Amino acid sequence: MRDVYIIGAGIHPFGRHDLSGLEQGVAAARDALKDAGADWQDMQFAFGGSLAAGNADAMLPIMGLSTMQFINVANGCATGGSALLSGYWSIKSEEFDMGIVVGFDKHPRGAFNADPKASGLPQWYGDQGLMLTTQFFGMKIQRYKELYGISDETLGKVAEKAFQNGSLTPHAWRREPVDLDTIMNSQMVSDPLTKFMFCSPAEGGAALILASEEKMKQLGAKGVLMRGASVRTRPQGSFEVFSPSLDVERGGTPTEVASKAVYEMAGIGPEEIDIAQIQDTESGAEIMHMSENGFCADGDQEKLIQDGDTKIGGKLPINTDGGCLACGEPIGASGLRQVYENVIQLRGDAGDRQVPGNPRLGYTQVYGAPGLSACTILSAA
Template sequence: MDDVVIAGVGMHEFGRFNDKSYRDLGSVAAKRALKDANMTIKDVQAAFCANVYEVSASGHNVLERLGLPGIPIVNVENACASGASAVRLAYQAIKSGEYDIVLAVGFEKSPRGFLHGAGYDQWQESTGLGANPLYFATSIHGHMVEYGTTKEQLAHIVYKSHKYAVHNPYAMYRKELSVEEILNARMVSDPLTLYMLCAPNDGGAAAVICNKKTAEKFTQNYVTIAASVLETRRRGDMFVPAVSAPAQTSYPTLAERAAQSAFKMAGIGPKDIDVAEIQDVDAGSEIIYSERLGFCPIGEGGPRAQLGETSIGGRIPINVSGGILSRGEPVGASSLGQIAEITRQLRGAAGNNQVEGAKVALSHSEGAGGNSCVTILKK
């Protein structure tokens, strides 16, 4: 069966846009992706539209801006993994042979403040335990106790993020920060200071997904989807957003299971990845997931990042677009934005943030409730 490829990607800038609706954000991203693929909406045979906080049938409303061509439209919600879940559905639709060209689009106007409504019980909401920063902080605090991870290492993750975001026109925060500024910022949930947490915001991202034979009629600038995996939590998993399972277990965590499935599907291993975009809704998550995805041994994520192994020129550049910490997180669009970023890396189109010679890239997203998506692309 023919390879499944990404023929075009597009993003609406991430930030706060009080004068724009979710329809504006999604339609701009979709139009840019179609233009990038040298296609129009008339070429698309189905669409999968990711969103979390908007109205029902929001994907239909977005595509109305493109002419609403009467194609099947499916609205997708999987928390922070929604966009990547839409890509997986598009991948499966192409792989099955049902369609030749499918559009995946994600969009969001995130509510201000901490995100709620992620499956917490009422008693958690009522007692203040229903805000994600608390669980992110708990996860990395346990990591610090167990492995000696330091606040300085957390600050380095943020420093790296902002250093690269300066060159990313789609990022919300494009200003460098010193380690001292990061450490001395207002404490939100110990040990996480203000800059160690991402900001929910507005944005859109899209990808045109095709079989290879069809893509070549429009463009040669495509990348191949080597793996597209969604894993959800099992009975017995204790859902904690940044870890998705207890720290001490005899079985793999959710992110580990997703990565193992993706590597098996792609026929490669972690050492074959040249660049990665992974879930960094807080600085601690980047450290924890860099370990869970197999990029370094458990407990070594912080020291290795501080030594530059996850920077450009290092062993495995991670989130060198600025990541979610600097791009911000429009929830329905975020993981599709990650996929757009690694697509540009494989095309050699990441500008000052380009990882030289990148041929294999990985995107990882983790959604509330226990959803983990891993996508692997090859040049």
């Protein structure tokens, strides 16, 4: 076993574009290669995925038919995280010295279309209007608010911070700050969440070049060390999207399991993390994921967020590029965007949104249907 470094990070801005999903993935891959100072022909492997924009290996004829091992990854919302995990093990196991992970997507506007049969659910569940991800998000935070005393205003402040950070981020989709009143008074989508508290399906691409220490030195590249990467699926009794019924015996969450695993790999605890990118499909998710990832006890978010502790410059800056709320959520690219952001921050290259004080340890967590989470911990070189 040996260390794994991220020696290049590339992104195609998130949002709405005239390019295909694949073209955005190609742009991100080229950006990452340039950043690493490496050639496509030198990549020994690729792991890539998209949910709605076709097979990632369609980029081979565009980038070059190098004969490398290219594996398409499809793992729901953790597609990017799973691609990264695969690349991580490929180098850690000493099988390969350098490769690329890439994710991209392009989704239609509005809520995702749901197909009961594809999720193994009866048709009536969709017929009568129960099969919506937005309902799940509303109900999960509704209960959490009641149990742990989170206010509506705190939900609004999460979104306000996201758009503020997005306004400083070149790859973000929403580049204008939105004031708290506008967020609170925007159209109610699924109580207690308003329109501005939800992210939207979007487009974009992200890519990372992974390498061993030896390879990194050969190239004269400056890398960020991967201290751990994990993907875990839901335990018995977790509350997930599209559940016609739940076990009366309540259990944990996939995020708690994946989080615990990545801290163990890295040999550190959540109190040591300097910067975190965590899944914020909507405002409530960021709040709940703060505790699921170990950054605070249930209910402490109210004070932390009201005090501004999760802003850039706060005690633990969260979603420094505006997260899904400001970047949108192209499923295949979303988890890799989080890692991209931490690489840039840990190198000190984040410009206007740079977290002060030379952050050393960065954490990411992407979560999604049907109940899985992928986490990473990176450390500055």
